[in-house]
Amino acid sequence: MSEKMTVIVFSDDLDRALAAFNLANTGASMGMEVTMFFTFWGLGVIKKERVARGDKSFMQWAMGLMKRGSARRLKMSQMNMLGFGTSTMKSMMKTYRMPSLQExxxxxxxQGVKFMACxxxxxxxxLTRDDFIDEVDDVAGAATYLGIASEGKVNLFI
Amino acid sequence: MDADKTIDCVGLYCPMPIVKTAQAMKELEPGQVLEVLADDAGIKSDMPAWCEKTGNECVSIDEEGDEIKVYVRKTG
Structure with a gap:
């Protein structure tokens, strides 16, 4: 049986999300069975670009407006500079042929990495399942995560 | 060294040479050799680590100036 690796994606910072996917992709390339568990702000990474109004309270709606999420909109944790820093970083990454977050x-x-939403x-x-990109395999809770992580050789919190 | 397949990873950074190696190795038969051309120094320690984990053989790592040629034999 192949080894397991898990990554908790807690943050919706672009730089952290990039690190999370780099490691998940490397783990999968090394033959590990990788699960990414998206929780709290990390849900922003897997949000669709347009999220339905749905059955949200006023506060949830307002929070959704301030933090719209989706891979394309994420900002760096540092040097965002009203978006200038983030877009500069994105174009530098392109120059060095580094994969974008979407890639x-x-x-x-x-590579068969499993995506789970908390x-x-x-x-x-x-948020509902429909607010997330199709790549998300499942929604689950902490016990499911810990069940997998307890068999994991590498468990990261990013 | 004669290779059965070559992938060009020059200009690519970690983890892409490893990801591409894993993809390319799927198309090889056991015993065949993959040649990886790269220029990211990380590959010099990453490829042996990848081989160790996946049970493949890192045959050699040759440096010629900035270019690094890595040969990996599929064993599994």
Missing amino acids: GIALAKE TTSMALMG
Whole structure:
């Protein structure tokens, strides 16, 4: 049986998400069975570009407006400079032929990395399965994550 | 060294040479050799680590100026 690796994606910072996908993709390339568990702000990484109004409270709706999420919109944790820093970094990454976050997501899927969304964070933010990109395999809770992580040789929190 | 397949990873950085190696090795038969052309120094320690983990053989790592040629034999 192949070794397991898990990555908790807690943050929706672009730089952290890039690191998470780089490691998940490397793990998958090394023959590991990789699961990424998206929780709290990390849900922003797997949000669709357009999220339906849905059955959200006023606060959830307002929070969704301030933090719209989706891979394309994420900002760096440092040197964002109203978006200038982030777009400069993106174009530098292109120059050095480093995969964008969207390419990292596609590659992870191609390599069989499993994506899971945390149900508690979804409830808190008023999000449903339909608000996430199709690549998400499942929604689950902490016990599911820990069940997998307890068999994992590499378990990361990013 | 004669290779059965060559992949050009020059200009690519970690983890892409490893990801591409893993993809290319799927198309090889056991015993065949993959040649990886790269220029990211990380590959010099990454490829042996990848081989160790996946049970393949890192035959040699040759440096010629900036270019690094890595030969990997598929064993599994």
